Amino acid sequence: MTAGDAGATGPAGSEPISASPAVRDPFVVAHRGASAERPEHTIAAYQLALQEGADGVECDVRLTRDGHLVCVHDRRVDRTSDGTGLVSEMTLAQLRELDYGSWHAGWRASGASGDTGLLTLDALLTLVLDWKRPVKIFIETKHPVRYGALVESKVLALLHRYGIAAPPSADLARAVVMSFSAAAVWRIRRAAPMLPTVLLGETSRYLGGSAATTVGATAVGPSIATLRDHPELVDRAAAQGRALYCWTVDHYEDVRYCRDVGVGWVATNHPGRTKDWLQNGLTGVGRD
Numbered sequence: 001m002t003a004g005d006a007g008a009t010g011p012a013g014s015e016p017i018s019a020s021p022a023v024r025d026p027f028v029v030a031h032r033g034a035s036a037e038r039p040e041h042t043i044a045a046y047q048l049a050l051q052e053g054a055d056g057v058e059c060d061v062r063l064t065r066d067g068h069l070v071c072v073h074d075r076r077v078d079r080t081s082d083g084t085g086l087v088s089e090m091t092l093a094q095l096r097e098l099d100y101g102s103w104h105a106g107w108r109a110s111g112a113s114g115d116t117g118l119l120t121l122d123a124l125l126t127l128v129l130d131w132k133r134p135v136k137i138f139i140e141t142k143h144p145v146r147y148g149a150l151v152e153s154k155v156l157a158l159l160h161r162y163g164i165a166a167p168p169s170a171d172l173a174r175a176v177v178m179s180f181s182a183a184a185v186w187r188i189r190r191a192a193p194m195l196p197t198v199l200l201g202e203t204s205r206y207l208g209g210s211a212a213t214t215v216g217a218t219a220v221g222p223s224i225a226t227l228r229d230h231p232e233l234v235d236r237a238a239a240q241g242r243a244l245y246c247w248t249v250d251h252y253e254d255v256r257y258c259r260d261v262g263v264g265w266v267a268t269n270h271p272g273r274t275k276d277w278l279q280n281g282l283t284g285v286g287r288d
Helices: 043-051 092-096 105-110 121-129 150-161 182-191 204-208 211-215 224-229 232-239 252-261 271-279
Strands: 027-031 056-063 136-141 175-179 197-200 219-221 243-246 265-268
Touching (some): 027 043, 056 121, 121 136, 121 150, 136 150, 182 197, 204 232, 219 232, 224 243, 224 252, 252 265, 252 271, 265 271
Parallel strands (some): 027 056, 027 265, 056 136, 136 175, 219 243, 243 265
């Protein structure tokens, strides 16, 4: 993701989403899908996010014991399923036996229907690439993990299978790979130099220093708390030819703040609400 990629054009080369020449709305990325309203990392969550107009979707990936990429944030399945255990010690078949929806209070209360089974990266890519409009998928590889660099190798192999690992330009890329691990970002850049990457981090010293340049990251990704403390990260990234991806931006004042300081992409658990706020000019709408 270059500065131009997160600038005047929308995902995968679409038209601008803001007519204002002075302040452009950030693009909205559904963090683990529409995860405030649907169980995270489920088809139900991503389908809702796409229906709500998300410009991108974000997922975390881990490797199963038998080498499959699955969308699970935690090392263990305990929080988001009715099972227990380490993802890395379970097979795909074992993980598929679990329920990933019943824990979500909002989902249970809504009475809505949808697929809340285990989601593989393969299935998510199919959903996103088959959607009726271009949407970017932001794939975060988790580290440290027992399988190390094999995670990035598997991700790249899958992206090659879908024909999106070597885009003609960063602007036209359908996939972006992210990690808090600088080594992981470097592995992606070295193997797929045209694929956009985001170096995630918690501190301005890390993201504003030489790490992103060293590993060739095309964007940096601070938390909203870090960005509020260090708004200069936006201009510093732009001066270095990088975009800025901010997480996790759920509240009205934070969405407005990101828009005002020029953030390129905001990750949120509420993609529909965030899109509504931005499209209404962040005025005359309810606050969270």
